[in-house]
Amino acid sequence: MDNIITIENLIFEYNKGDESHPVRAIDNLNLQVERGSFTAIIGKNGSGKSTLAKNLNGLLLPTEGVIHVDGYDTRDDDNIWNIRQTAGMVFQNPDNQLVSAIVEDDVAFGPENLGIDPAEIRRRVDKALKDVNMGQFKKKAPHLLSGGQKQRIAIAGVVAMKPKCIIFDEPTAMLDPKGRAEIMSIIDELHAEGITVILITHFMDEAVRADRVIIMHEGRILLDGTPQKVFEQEELIRSVNLDVPLMVEMGAKLRKAGIDIPQSIITEEEMVEYICQYE
Amino acid sequence: MIRDITIGQFFPGDSVIHRLDPRVKIIATLLFIIELFIVDNFLGFAIAALCLGVVINVSKVPLGYIVRGLKPIIIILLFTFTLNMFMIDGHVIWKWGFLELTEEGLRTAVFMAVRLILLIIGSSMLTLCTRPLSLTDGIERLLSPFKKIGVPAHEIAMMMTIALRFIPTLLEETDKIMKAQQARGADFETGNLIHRAKSLIPILVPLFVSAFRIAQDLAMAMEARCYRGGENRTRMNEMKLKKRDYTALVLLTMFLAVIITESKLF
Ligand SMILES: Nc1ncnc2c1ncn2[C@@H]1O[C@H](COP(=O)(O)OP(=O)(O)OP(=O)(O)O)[C@@H](O)[C@H]1O
Ligand SMILES: [Mg+2]
Numbered sequence: 001m002d003n004i005i006t007i008e009n010l011i012f013e014y015n016k017g018d019e020s021h022p023v024r025a026i027d028n029l030n031l032q033v034e035r036g037s038f039t040a041i042i043g044k045n046g047s048g049k050s051t052l053a054k055n056l057n058g059l060l061l062p063t064e065g066v067i068h069v070d071g072y073d074t075r076d077d078d079n080i081w082n083i084r085q086t087a088g089m090v091f092q093n094p095d096n097q098l099v100s101a102i103v104e105d106d107v108a109f110g111p112e113n114l115g116i117d118p119a120e121i122r123r124r125v126d127k128a129l130k131d132v133n134m135g136q137f138k139k140k141a142p143h144l145l146s147g148g149q150k151q152r153i154a155i156a157g158v159v160a161m162k163p164k165c166i167i168f169d170e171p172t173a174m175l176d177p178k179g180r181a182e183i184m185s186i187i188d189e190l191h192a193e194g195i196t197v198i199l200i201t202h203f204m205d206e207a208v209r210a211d212r213v214i215i216m217h218e219g220r221i222l223l224d225g226t227p228q229k230v231f232e233q234e235e236l237i238r239s240v241n242l243d244v245p246l247m248v249e250m251g252a253k254l255r256k257a258g259i260d261i262p263q264s265i266i267t268e269e270e271m272v273e274y275i276c277q278y279e
Numbered sequence: 280m281i282r283d284i285t286i287g288q289f290f291p292g293d294s295v296i297h298r299l300d301p302r303v304k305i306i307a308t309l310l311f312i313i314e315l316f317i318v319d320n321f322l323g324f325a326i327a328a329l330c331l332g333v334v335i336n337v338s339k340v341p342l343g344y345i346v347r348g349l350k351p352i353i354i355i356l357l358f359t360f361t362l363n364m365f366m367i368d369g370h371v372i373w374k375w376g377f378l379e380l381t382e383e384g385l386r387t388a389v390f391m392a393v394r395l396i397l398l399i400i401g402s403s404m405l406t407l408c409t410r411p412l413s414l415t416d417g418i419e420r421l422l423s424p425f426k427k428i429g430v431p432a433h434e435i436a437m438m439m440t441i442a443l444r445f446i447p448t449l450l451e452e453t454d455k456i457m458k459a460q461q462a463r464g465a466d467f468e469t470g471n472l473i474h475r476a477k478s479l480i481p482i483l484v485p486l487f488v489s490a491f492r493i494a495q496d497l498a499m500a501m502e503a504r505c506y507r508g509g510e511n512r513t514r515m516n517e518m519k520l521k522k523r524d525y526t527a528l529v530l531l532t533m534f535l536a537v538i539i540t541e542s543k544l545f
Contacts, residue, residue, distance in 0.1 A: 059503060081505050089503040096496035101444040102412055108515040110504040121515040143447040157504065 004165050004196050005033040005056060005087075010065035012051055012219075025051040027219035028065075035164070038197045040207035040227075043216030044241055049200045052216070053169045056198070057087040070164060085114060088158035092170040094150035095143075103145075103153055104129065104138040110161040121160075128156040132186055148179025155186060165196035173202060184209065204245035208266045215242065228264045247271045288348075290407040296338035297408045300524045301417030307531050308405040314538045315394050315401075320545050323538060324393050330534055331401055338408050348403050349396065356392055363388035415439045420518055433509025441497070449490065456485050 010029045013022035025048045033039055043049050054060040055067060058074045070086045072079035088110075091097045100106040104125050111121040129135045132152040142150055151171055158166055168187065172180040184206055191197045199210060207213050213230040215223040217240045223230045231237070231248045238244070247268055251261040265271050296304075311327070318324055335342060349356075369383030406414070419436030426432050457467065460481055467478050 054499075057503060059499060081507070084503060084505045089500075091496065091500055091503075093496055095448055096493045097500035099444060099497070099501060100412065100440060105412060105515070109501075109506070112513055112515060113505040113507065115511040115513050118513055118515055118517050121513065125515065141447070142444070143451070154500075161504065 002035045003032040004035040004070055005031070006068045007031040007055075008066045010052075010055065010067060011063050012048075012055060012060060013063045014051075022063075025219055026055070029219070029221060031214070031221065031224075033165075033196060033198065036191075036194055036196055037212060038191045038210045039199070039212045039214060040210035041198065041200045041214045041216060042202070042204070042207050042242065043222075047216040048219040049216055050169055051219075053089065053167045053198070053200055056167055057084050057089055059089075081114075085161055086163055087165045087167060088161055088163035090151070090154050090158055090166065090168045090171050092173050094147050094154060094174065097154050098142045098150060098157075101141050101143075102138075103134065103140050103142060106142065106153060107138075107156045107160050110157055114161065124160040124162070125156075128160040129153075131159055131189070132156045133182075146179065147175045148182050151175060151179065151183055152186065155183070155190075159190070163195065165198065166190060167198045167200070169200045170202060171199075172206065180206075204243055204248075205268075208245050208247075215240075227266050231266050232263045288403075288406060289410055290338075290340045290344065292339055292408065294338045294408070295523055296334060296404075298523065299408075299527055300518060300520055301409050301413040302421055302518065303520070303524045303527050303531075304405055304409055305414070305417050305421060307527065308402055310531060310535060311401045312398055314535065315398055317542050318394075318538060319390060319542065322545060323541050324390070324397070326534075326537060326541065327397055328393075331397060331404070334404060335400075338404065340404070340407050345400055345403060345407070349399055352395070352399060356395060359395070360388045360392050363391050411443045412440065415443070416514070416516070416518065433512070437509075445493065448493070449486070452489050453482065453486055456482050 008030060010026050010031075011024065012026035013024050015022050027048075029052070041049050041052070051060065055062060055074070056069065058080045061075055067074045069083045072083050072086070074080070074083055098106045099109050107125045107128055108121050111124055116124070125138075126135070129138055132155050134149065134152050134156060137145065137149065137153075142153060145153070155166075155171075171187075172183050175183065180203070187197055187199060188209065197210075199206065201207055208227045208231070210227060212225065213223070213227045214221055215230060215237065222240060223233055223236065231244050234244050234248060234252060243249075245266050247270070248266050250271065251263065251265050254261045261271075261274065265274055311331075315327060318327060335345065364380055364384045365378050367381055367384035367387055369381035371379050372382055372385070373380040409417070415436045418439070419432050422430050422432035422435065457465075461467070465478060465481065467475065467482075469475075470478070
């Protein structure tokens with residue numbers, strides 16, 4: 001198996017000013033992410049998801065343990081720019097990650113930092129904006145756009161750097177349902193183009209779109225597997241105060257009521273298809 | 280209400296002036312300002328005003344719009360005018376109590392007022408006809424030769440870029456905070472000065488908190504996008520002088536020559 005990310009015995013501690021009482025945000029975590037896969041990470045507030053994400057591109061460095069991204073060790077200073085280009089990151093707040101007052105200049109920011117030739121930057125910017133359907137907004141000012149549109153610009157800014165992997169840290173948390181749907185379909189497209197996607201989210205219906213779901217709890221991995229396998233463990237998931245996808249809940253209720261719904265059904269489409277065969 | 284504030288107003292347009300290289304425009308503006316201080320006779324001011332008039336005409340920015348920009352400085356203008364009029368010794372033409380209006384005083388006062396008006400209009404033409412971001416780029420490029428002596432050209436430009444990006448965001452934030460406070464019965468409009476200043480504290484504190492949060496988030500996002508200062512950085516929009524820029528530079532040199540000769544002759 002070809003892994004783009006390997007994490008071995010990762011421990012991460014925040015020092016809140018005093019060294020004697022560090023906060024352990026990640027506690028001995030091991031993880032491999034396969035190249036080209038789509039992984040969703042869920043977990044309640046403070047379970048260490050964002051800390052893990054920031055460790056993946058060297059924004060934070062391991063307290064203990066080793067992380068390799070596309071073969072580069074994140075602790076090695078010489079690799080840091082390669083790592084950040086390989087693993088791009090989209091953050092939660094669409095307002096606080098755009099640098100320039102003109103959309104296309106913002107998308108150019110990453111490639112400019114990489115020292116790419118101006119003509120090539122222009123090509124990449126146009127292509128990236130087209131990929132996120134924001135081509136017609138390229139001369140606009142970000143503060144005049146909706147949250148979803150701003151988030152699409154942020155994605156274009158990462159895509160223009162040609163990363164192999166993109167880590168999304170709750171990209172839809174501040175968006176309305178329409179904005180969320182747009183961002184999710186762009187994420188699906190990027191995955192289809194071969195980019196490795198890691199999606200941190202609070203929304204279960206977003207997690208079921210992934211190939212693999214990881215549930216984090218107190219800095220450790222609680223569950224890891226295909227969405228079907230993970231969401232079968234309904235009781236364990238509920239015991240750490242997380243919800244399960246609506247269809248999993250509905251399936252469980254229908255089973256209790258005597259209707260035989262297979263546990264593998266987790267999305268709305270699957271449910272509709274299954275129920276319709278009863279006609 | 281707060282959104283009506285326009286900072287470094289830009290008047291969108293597609294005139295030759297708008298399309299000139301920002302570096303040329305910055306240099307032209309600086310030279311124009313220097314020239315205003317060389318000139319000290321009527322003809323010189325007339326030439327400068329005429330040239331500025333031509334530039335305004337070509338730029339297609341309405342004169343009324345430009346003149347409105349003078350409003351905030353009217354008081355300063357009147358103040359310096361009066362001061363100059365009465366404070367300079369010379370041939371007395373009018374006297375009232377201890378106030379003596381002199382010929383030289385009147386002359387200096389008029390010239391200083393004209394100089395200030397031309398200066399304000401001239402420099403506002405720069406911001407009216409140049410996109411703020413082009414201006415930043417132009418400043419960065421013009422300052423970059425001075426990097427060797429420690430001028431942080433890139434950093435200055437990046438700070439201005441970020442300021443331009445976040446001024447609207449912070450204004451929105453202020454608006455939001457004010458509305459939230461007003462909804463809870465806060466009153467920003469009545470009371471004496473001290474009372475009103477005090478009522479601003481509940482706005483400023485959350486505003487600062489959110490500015491710091493934005494700064495932290497943005498710094499992290501910039502790092503994630505491989506930002507590492509100005510070194511080895513390329514730009515998507517390269518600045519290249521075009522034919523119109525050279526024409527402008529030639530015209531500028533001619534203007535400079537005329538002004539210098541004129542002030543030597545008279
Ligand atoms: N900068 C910091 N300094 C100190 N402690 C921090 C810092 N950032 C996070 N922590 C702590 O680390 C733990 C994990 O935080 P993290 O932000 O990774 O959680 P999360 O899973 O992303 O939560 P959320 O769902 O709220 O985004 C929490 O206990 C948090 O309080
Ligand atoms: Mg988080």
